[in-house]
Amino acid sequence: MSNKKEEKSTAAKLKEKLFRKTVSGCCKVSEDEIAKADHFCEDYKIFLNNAKTEREAVAYAISAAEKKGFCEYDRNKEYKAGDRIYVNNRNQAVMLAVIGKNGTHNGVRLGIAHIDSPRLDLKPNPLYQANDLALFKTHYYGGIKKYQWPTIPLALHGVIALKDGKCINVNIGDNEDEPCFCVTDLLPHLANEQMSKVMTKAFDGEQLNVLVGSRPFNKDEESENVKLNIMNILYEKYGITEDDFVSADLSMVPADKARDLGLDRSMIASYGHDDKVCAYPALCAATDTDIPESTIITVLTDREEIGSDGNTGMRSTYMADFIEDLAKADGEELRHVMAKSTCLSADVSAAYDPTYSSAFEANNSAYINNGAVISKYTGSGGKYSTSDASAEYMAKIRRLLDDKNVLFQTCELGKVDGGGGGTIAKFVANLNADVVDLGVPVLSMHAPVEVVSKLDVYMTYRALYEFYNA
Numbered sequence: 001m002s003n004k005k006e007e008k009s010t011a012a013k014l015k016e017k018l019f020r021k022t023v024s025g026c027c028k029v030s031e032d033e034i035a036k037a038d039h040f041c042e043d044y045k046i047f048l049n050n051a052k053t054e055r056e057a058v059a060y061a062i063s064a065a066e067k068k069g070f071c072e073y074d075r076n077k078e079y080k081a082g083d084r085i086y087v088n089n090r091n092q093a094v095m096l097a098v099i100g101k102n103g104t105h106n107g108v109r110l111g112i113a114h115i116d117s118p119r120l121d122l123k124p125n126p127l128y129q130a131n132d133l134a135l136f137k138t139h140y141y142g143g144i145k146k147y148q149w150p151t152i153p154l155a156l157h158g159v160i161a162l163k164d165g166k167c168i169n170v171n172i173g174d175n176e177d178e179p180c181f182c183v184t185d186l187l188p189h190l191a192n193e194q195m196s197k198v199m200t201k202a203f204d205g206e207q208l209n210v211l212v213g214s215r216p217f218n219k220d221e222e223s224e225n226v227k228l229n230i231m232n233i234l235y236e237k238y239g240i241t242e243d244d245f246v247s248a249d250l251s252m253v254p255a256d257k258a259r260d261l262g263l264d265r266s267m268i269a270s271y272g273h274d275d276k277v278c279a280y281p282a283l284c285a286a287t288d289t290d291i292p293e294s295t296i297i298t299v300l301t302d303r304e305e306i307g308s309d310g311n312t313g314m315r316s317t318y319m320a321d322f323i324e325d326l327a328k329a330d331g332e333e334l335r336h337v338m339a340k341s342t343c344l345s346a347d348v349s350a351a352y353d354p355t356y357s358s359a360f361e362a363n364n365s366a367y368i369n370n371g372a373v374i375s376k377y378t379g380s381g382g383k384y385s386t387s388d389a390s391a392e393y394m395a396k397i398r399r400l401l402d403d404k405n406v407l408f409q410t411c412e413l414g415k416v417d418g419g420g421g422g423t424i425a426k427f428v429a430n431l432n433a434d435v436v437d438l439g440v441p442v443l444s445m446h447a448p449v450e451v452v453s454k455l456d457v458y459m460t461y462r463a464l465y466e467f468y469n470a
């Protein structure tokens, strides 16, 4: 036996000292850490199955937070270090705060993820009959590839608000004993014209109609009898009439449940990883934090997928208003608090996909199992529409994650000029805080079934936890 293994060349030693390490993340962490990741993700899957819409995510987060001692914020009350509070913004966004030893005097630590995901929203007047079929008209929400949504089982989620002030929760289609719904597609035998179209034209937004019924009411010879039968089923179940659709937030989402992916069960296939895969770690990091140095605020926000506009999105003043209330209680001004605040914008990035390697630049891509991914900037067309974290702030985050042995990597969202995208980072940066994007790399982002690695989910939790507790 030779002991060649132990003899490293000068070049090999120098490489080890100077080069970025590029071995798979799984080789860098212990078996124990991988077991913890697998365990963490069992509960993450439960969250995914119970939080397909932002409203469901808010309800889940509040219930989980209350179990860990969080109470609804009251601006007339005085809070001390270790107090745990939440603010529910219209059941569509939620903020959780743990008051720190220094309160807001040295700024706050923000962890922000979004809880809305791409889907098919019902139009305000959705139900119609065509021939003998009843269908819902939809308007897609967020950036989808339309061809991915026909011929998969869909579930109906959302709320119907009635004129008398009652709000009805709707959730049909996820369980095997419930009916599901679907958008139909043309059979290949008759699709010569469709198949010759370019992908963006093959499916029209107005073709994303959801099939919801086919039997007539009472076999009467009335017109629109199939529609009547569906309306009658909805009336008997929820007490609603057709006019009530106008005051509803109803969405069609993929009906499948989150499942382990791969023979090694190393990944999770599910709808909605973007961005529940960061929202859930952020929620856990918040509820697991005891008494932080600076006040920590976890924001689970809405509307990110449609540009963050609206009163529940990050262009709204709701987060700054809350921080201002906390600042005032400490005798501080909001602007002074924001200038000292730091934020992890917890959102997903694209995982390098070897099947579509030409879309990526291999040296600046995120890889499955290489840990939480930091994106110094996102945007498109020459760093447009992004905040681009400073070198100093990047150094601070690197140091923290290295010190705490959190596995992380950095990336750009694909090739330069290959497309692009944005996150909420810039809206927080515009409030004069330091922000960088940190989250989980995702395969098939925005598809009805997205893929993440369990290790990366867990490392994102650890990054957020250490950020809150630094």
Ligand code: MN
Pocket: 114, 274, 275, 304, 347, 348
């Ligand atoms: Mn996202």
Ligand code: MN
Pocket: 274, 305, 446
């Ligand atoms: Mn997205």
